[in-house]
Amino acid sequence: AAMIDNHIYHGNDLKIDPNQILFKRVMDMNDRALRNIELGEYTTGFDITVASEIMAILCLSEDLHDLKTRLGEILVAYDFSGNEIYAKDLNAVGAMTLLLKDAIKPNLVQTTENTPAIIHGGPFANIAHGANSIIATKTAMRLCDYTITEAGFGSDLGAEKFMNIKARESGLTPNLIVLVVTMQSLEYHSGYDNLIQHIDHLKQYNIPVLVVLNQFPTDDKNLIIQLKEFVESHGVAFSISDIYNQGSKGGLEFAKQAVELANHDLNEIRYIYETEDSLETKINKVVKCVYGGTGVVFSDMAWDKLQNFEREYGHFNVCMAKTQYSFTDNPKLLGAPSNFKIHINDLKLARGAGFVIALSGKILTMPGLPKKPAAENIDYLEDGTIVGLS
Structure with a gap:
């Protein structure tokens, strides 16, 4: 600049x-x-x-x-x-x-239980493509038998971009997709509809899916049994992670099940959209196949840019910029809404990255602080103790 x-x-x-x-x-x-x-x-x-x-x-x-x-x-x-x-x-x-030149090199760090982890890159999944670096992932794959990597926010953002952007760009195909849920999130979305939308989305990639409950001490055991039965009735494996309570020991059973599911011949990945699809078609496919919407409404400015980009960059991937709180572009619509359209207000060309960014709803690429920012709870005490960061 x-x-x-x-x-x-x-x-x-x-x-x-x-x-x-x-x-x-x-x-x-x-x-x-x-x-x-x-x-x-x-x-x-x-x-x-x-x-x-x-x-x-x-x-x-x-x-x-x-x-x-x-x-x-x-x-x-x-x-x-x-x-x-x-x-x-x-x-x-x-x-x-x-x-x-040095920033491109992955960072090797140590967890609190003295195991290695590679941390590299930080694009948010709501306003960017939400995955760590290809170099970090491939480095980890050369150094160990199993590599676990995370995509940001829900599957509608992080997983969709991981599969359609990162996996496509890198040529990598995951052996297993793990969808993490909590009882609190299910309650927040008033039931299983939101979970089913995520499961239906992930099954489209032709890769095994494992739903894992991140268990907390207050979780109702009967509700956990119901959740397990519900998930398995939809043809998806289920496991429980008790890492919050027991540390890594609480994840052993989950890890064993993940390894068993991952040890199979790689399936051919099925992307949500194809490279030869038009940009408009790609955006529509994400909205319909991932979010469960019925289509897209473009602003006049976004439509003009779409026609312009289509001529030379129609083969690019699309990177949806959307609220992480809802399948729609309205953060207040929870669960799994139906009969909605995504409103695209602007498009941006990321020519070097190889994708077109579609900005929906009121999403912003420079966020603002909330009414009570976390900074108000942070302090540095006279004895050198830092408080308020957790």
């Missing part, structure tokens, strides 16, 4: 249109005041770091060379004639790569 401003300041040889600058600054903190700012002669703003295309590129790159190539393909602006301007046109790629 600084190099864009600097280029314009020093004569603007690329004839960048200040009103058509797409690349925003980012920061790793919620601050609604920075969503829209006046900067010199044009209006821009900040996104949260996890929504940055650079974060997506970091997580989707196979190696440093791939990272550098993808960085150069970032669409940063249009010129006065409507032509695309890329990061490589600004000669910014070398410096960007240098800044990320």
Whole structure:
């Protein structure tokens, strides 16, 4: 972003249109005041770091060379004639790569029970593609017999993007999909309808699904039995994780069952949409097959962008930006609503990452703090104790 401003300041040889600058600054903190700012002669703003295309590129790159190539393909602006301007046109790629040469390396950390874990990348699943880096996953697969990786939020966001973006880009096919539920979440959604929508979604990938109850001390034993019977009646395996109460010992039975289900010849993955589908078709398939909706309503601006992107980027994946609280774009509609449409208000092209972002409802790429932010509970005491972080 600084190099864009600097280029314009020093004569603007690329004839960048200040009103058509797409690349925003980012920061790793919620601050609604920075969503829209006046900067010199044009209006821009900040996104949260996890929504940055650079974060997506970091997580989707196979190696440093791939990272550098993808960085150069970032669409940063249009010129006065409507032509695309890329990061490589600004000669910014070398410096960007240098800044990320160590960041691209996965981090090996130790859990509280002294086992290894690889932590790398942080795109949120509601406003980005929600999966850790391909490099981290492939590194783990080379180092151990079984690799467990997590996708953000519910299956409608994290799993959908893991399968249709990360798995497709990397060529990886999971042996098993684990869907974690809690009795509290089932109660919050007033029954099993929400769970069934997630199960029906995951079964479409042609990969075994295991529903795991994350058990808490207050859970009703009779309700757990009912849940087990309900899940198994829908042709899906069920297990219980008691890690919250017992630590890793409470997960042994669940782990054994997961290993048994994972030890099979890989099935051919069935994606929700195909690469050759149009962008409009891809979005509609996600809405109908994953969310249980009936279709999509595009704003005029989103529709115009869709037609423009379709000409050159119709083969790209789609990355849905949607609330994590509901299958719909309304966070207050719980359970498994029916007869609804998703409202797409804007589209953004992540050319280097290889997908088109469809922003729905009131989703924002720079969140704001709640009425009572967590910062109010954090303190540093005189004896050096930090409180309020948990």
